[in-house]
Amino acid sequence: MYVIDRRLNPSGKSLPNRQRFLRRAGKVLREAVRNVSAERPIREIGEGGVVIIPARGIDEPTFHTGSDGMHTRVLPGNQEFLEGDRLARPPSNMGRGHGAGAGASDGGDAEDDFRVALSADEFLSLFLEDLELPDLERRKLSRTEAAGLRRAGYQKVGSPANLAISRTMRNALSRRMALRRPRSEDLEALQDALVLAEQRGDDEATTRLRGLMDAHDLRKRTIPYIDPIDIRYRRYEPTPRPIAQAVMFCIMDVSGSMTEHMKDMAKRFFMLLYVFLQKRYKQVEIVFIRHTDHAKEVDEQTFFHSRETGGTKVSSALEEALKIIADRYPSGDWNIYVAQASDGDNETSDNERAIALMRDGLLPLSQYYAYLEVDEPHSDMPLSTLWKAYDNLDPSPSMRRVTMRQDIYPVFRDLFARRVHEAQTA
């Protein structure tokens, strides 16, 4: 008999099969994730968790009999039945057909739900799976690269700041060993031997040792500890490097006409954009700009929760955004994303100015500009003048109108889904 301790064997033997399963269930899983995220509070959007998918999409069909026909079962625990008793059929399928396992319905076809626990990463990647930045290819070539330096070996000349100390010391050590420079321990030992010899009064040894010491001393003085030929500097090479940072501008109209419901939808949209960018860039900064007839950069709390009165001038916010870009986020170093939410109720006289700012400023600078027009549920308001004005731009920003919370996710998907027809016409 052998007892074998298998506990130290690598676990996770089932992970490849689990991956296959997730791939197989891809379509239903993505749908489930979409539904779950529509219902979730914003903060939890990026967390993993259990999603429930219908077993339908991932079933393993077999030939088996359904609930039709005669069924006979032997059961334990008879209390009062006698042969020939007739019993009312229980409401469920108890006592029928196949016992353990899925409840029978639909002519015996099992229709169970299936729970899958997803990690945060799996959840997010399913969430974002079929999203693709618009025109990503073109932008990547023209915009997302900047010059950077990369370590590339050593060189013999350079600035003192780049001195490679350990490499220098290694060279020095090997040179000293090759030239047999006496080590201080050897000299000390020699010195001790000399003292002993002198105490013993052994003249011959004393002379020999003294000669040896002198030779060593000379050698030590002529062979330096560190020589200029030992010195090495770190070498750097310029390489193009993708810009790993993005800034996201959230622009929202906070005038009196924006209700809490509209703001909530806007918030969800901003949140989704944030999650999306975080997945793709190392560093994502957010700038919140709210506006009425004048615009102001604020923190997140104020952005969503305080209210102001006044008219509506979209151009003020666009100006503010352009100013901040010029000050802090040069477009050569940052990928710029702008998301604007408004009820579209702009002062008509301002539209022209807004359009000019968009056409000449923001649109060329930003990677992506999304305009979200929010409205009360079941509203049949016609599209706003701002919408029409934006729509005339060429290229126009991505625009959608939403009225319900659960619309947000599909809209977000639409906005970011690879826009084939636009890419073709461009």
Added chain:
Amino acid sequence: MSALLFDGADWSFETIQRIYDRVEHIALHDLNLDVYPNQIEVITPEQMLDAYAASGMPIYYGHWSFGKSFVQHEGHYRKGYTDLAYEIVINSSPCISYIMEGNSALMQTLVIAHAAFGHNHFFKNNRLFREGTDASGILDYLQFARGFIVQCEETYGERQVERLLDAAHALRSHGVHRSARRRRIDFKAEQARAQERHAHDERMYNELWKTLPHAAPTRVATSEDRLARLLDLPEENILYFLEKTAPRLAPWQRELLRIVRLLGQYFYPQRQTKVMNEGTATYVHYKIMQTLHEAGNITDGAFLEFLTSHTNVVCQPAFDDRRFSSINPYALGFAMMRDLERVCVKPTAEDWEWFPQLAGCHDPINALKEIWAEYRDESFIAQYLSPRVMREWRMFQLVDDPSEAHLLVEAIHDERGYRRVRRALAREYDLSYSDPQIEVVAVDLEGDRHLNLQHRVREGRLLASREASEVLALLADLWGYPVVLREVDEHGNGLREHLCEPRIA
């Protein structure tokens, strides 16, 4: 021999060795068991979950459905819906038992007795396993199967392999030979038999027979009959039929079908012997634990821990209990074997009437060993379910006829009902009765090559139609031409017909 094997719940590898030696002594000398060499492996809960997903086997080929079952088990385990098993044992030589690291010393004793001796003896001795499975070759075969499938994935693409395995898995329960295979023809023996027949004819020759009127001429075999004979139809092993005759499969695809089929065949005896297998193991562990306690090898406290666990294992809720789902094979097997032991040792008048060959033989172990070796669930219950067990379990037979407004209590545990209840219960365990009986009946080789299948419907139990058509679609892909499945009743009347065209690859 009366020294305590362990004290407290902790164990080390020396403890396991000590426990094993003592349990082995009892099993081999007191119970006269005959087992494969044992290999005991200590594993973690994560590894147990992995083992679940691979049907308990240490290696298996990759397929998404195993990932699905892993996700399912893991989810249930993490939610606390189910506990993990204390052990898994596989039918191989050496017989591998996995035991969990979290078990107490007493539980390790119990699972060694249960798995390494109870199940092990059953695997080695039961006729179905002896004749139907190759315990010493299974691990090598799995190794080969996995390697082969990986190689196919590399050569032909993962999707191709997955599609084929999906189809093969759907037909897995129709890939077994239910009866023993026909032996390969031994030509020498065949010749000898022919000579013998000839000699017999000569010996029996009598002129008078010429005067007998001739029998009606035998029907001339039609081409269809000839074809059916040629293809060996009807054939209920659908996977085997496809492997051998499907016209469009590549050799690697046939090999994959064969792998799924052979593994299905390997697991088939386990499906047929749930009650017997678990009953044997439970009976053996009960005997061994009792002996250990009597000999003073375990403390009273440990024995109480055992009794608690044992009672849970053999718990059978009544039909109207919230926990009831079906008959617990551990409970039924154990109750029947304990009762047979009683019949051997202390028979009543009833036992003399029902089991004259066993009553009062005073050698329960040998009587049981013979039963363990020769029976499967269906025949075991049909033969050995005693009236006493039926009474104790208060069994009754319930018939659900959809044409009636009420359920009918057909028989109960009384003099009139014993045999009927017993027959009905035995039938529930008869796989050839409970699995739908589907056969390949004909191939239209002169027309569009469609394949004809037939489901013999018993008592109106038609196939679940949505899944049936899904399976049929997969089957049509394998066959490469249309497939027709007719459901016919006992008199051959067609009830329903499913037709499926192959999807063009």
